[in-house]
Amino acid sequence: MNEMLNPGATIGILGGGQLGRMLSVAAARLGFKTHIFEPGANPPAGHVAERVITAAYEDEEALRRFADGVDVITYEFENIPTSALDLLESLRPIRPNRKALAVSQDRLVEKAFLNELGLATAPFAAVDDATDLAEAIAEIGCPAILKTRRFGYDGKGQVRLKSESDAETALADMAGAPSILERFVDFTAEISVIAARNPSGEVACFDPGENVHKSGILHTTTVPARITEAQRTDAVLMAAKILNKLDYIGVMGVELFVTPKGLIVNEIAPRVHNSGHWTQAGCTVDQFEQHIRAVAGWSLGDGARYADVEMLNLIGDDVEKLQDLAKQPRTQIHLYGKSEAKPGRKMGHVNRVL
């Protein structure tokens, strides 16, 4: 599929969460229809999509039905089972490509890829057992973080080691999953670049945002980030390098640590990213539309930032403050249509124009 998708075409989205929901809305704005594939019932994206297929990723018939109804497939999360991707890829183009998924699904592969590209990461070592861990601690030192190589998100699947004496309990937490030990990075700030690339190789990056986490979950992103002009340029060039190397098509979130020794890549996410939600209030074209444009083979839109914005996540019962937030000036509310507000669950976000 090198040609451009025309309005009226249908974009398939794997995953029906809030990212799929906001992608659906952006697709509609450009005249596209969307179909959602999601194992869970009543997914947020389903409220704004033309069709929802509720089925497991192991259900080949459902995957075929999904592929039959769409012109191109994209996704809102990276942990899609390989077998599903193998089948879908034989039926329709998947954008971003498998290479991006393979790299980002595994923290070890990801860090090796970044280092090969000449980009700095935290020192790391693979850990499969107690011997590996002892060697890794000897090599890397503490404080460090032991993380599962796969399936971690929002601080899940990771544990901090203050010293060697934490090794045993940390390893027990991994429950035998292949892991990676990363040296703790002493950063002054965490920023992220939301970058987009289309099939013609056009790259566009949004202005880097500065992230603050709480209990491992993104709390706020603020633009502009408190970084120098040189750091801003570095960050954008690093992101562009990653997308180009992967022949990437779509939007990627690149998280970076700002350290006295320069920028260090923390992780990449081959999809629209929570730290890019501010673009809905600060740009003519937001990250969701930029992703859809890229996936559809269109020119990228104008993502220049015209306002200072703070994005605040609404987690769990934060949504109880809703009617107060609704009264605030310069405040844009985005709710995800999730029925139950569980602790740690992302229920929505607020963009405040500063």
Added chain:
Amino acid sequence: MNEMLNPGATIGILGGGQLGRMLSVAAARLGFKTHIFEPGANPPAGHVAERVITAAYEDEEALRRFADGVDVITYEFENIPTSALDLLESLRPIRPNRKALAVSQDRLVEKAFLNELGLATAPFAAVDDATDLAEAIAEIGCPAILKTRRFGYDGKGQVRLKSESDAETALADMAGAPSILERFVDFTAEISVIAARNPSGEVACFDPGENVHKSGILHTTTVPARITEAQRTDAVLMAAKILNKLDYIGVMGVELFVTPKGLIVNEIAPRVHNSGHWTQAGCTVDQFEQHIRAVAGWSLGDGARYADVEMLNLIGDDVEKLQDLAKQPRTQIHLYGKSEAKPGRKMGHVNRVL
């Protein structure tokens, strides 16, 4: 229904065109689901709604099914058959109310209502036959416009009389429909105020936009309008007076002529309005969200304008320029998902930040 709708509630929308589509998206942003009732197949709003009921307004069973599934009913066009409204109103609250519909469905009732409120309109007279028309021309003079009292939109159902000699052909054009003769207003500009009112009586108006029509169809709306501060205040106060008098809940479009003698109300539309599409690019909260907030009984949002914007309608084959538009800086594209580009058909619009 005096209480507030909580996220998760469902808003029913009568009409599945582009206005319903953009209302659906705004509703989703606030965590609501939408159901669309529309006689035509594959309506634009259906691509972004949880449910679409395809049925005639005469289908009582379908109307009941629609009402059963929603918490409140709103609409995207004013010519809803009375019998359907009678039934729906007995089942669920309809916002805006029937009074607003009754006034705006009939140009004669509308003008009488506005004059009673002390607001200026073009001189007018009811015309049912040739005798009425002769009398009306004698009273009002020419140039004048003969319009059907009901069901006119986008310049349809109206004909201009340069002089008395045009009377016979003009009347023939009305095909026996009850009509109204309006004196042609010599205006320097046409502006519109997009005004919102919620159940607590809170009123908020967007900055007036200046409209340019082509062949009877809105071509551009530009903000700010080229009017004085006094005119801006007048316009907003006039709009607020109308909404308050009608106990209105929702967004209304109020079209005004700017004349050397002051502002004259052209017509009102009890719904979100094409001349308010610029708010998507110029305000934190746009007209669609403002309507949903009002209908849901929420506080109105911050609709202060932060940018100069030109909204350009894409009519018929204007959409062929799409890929050129996609490359323009500061340009936001909105397509309506209509499959066929017929002449005069609104296919989308573009908001350019100036």
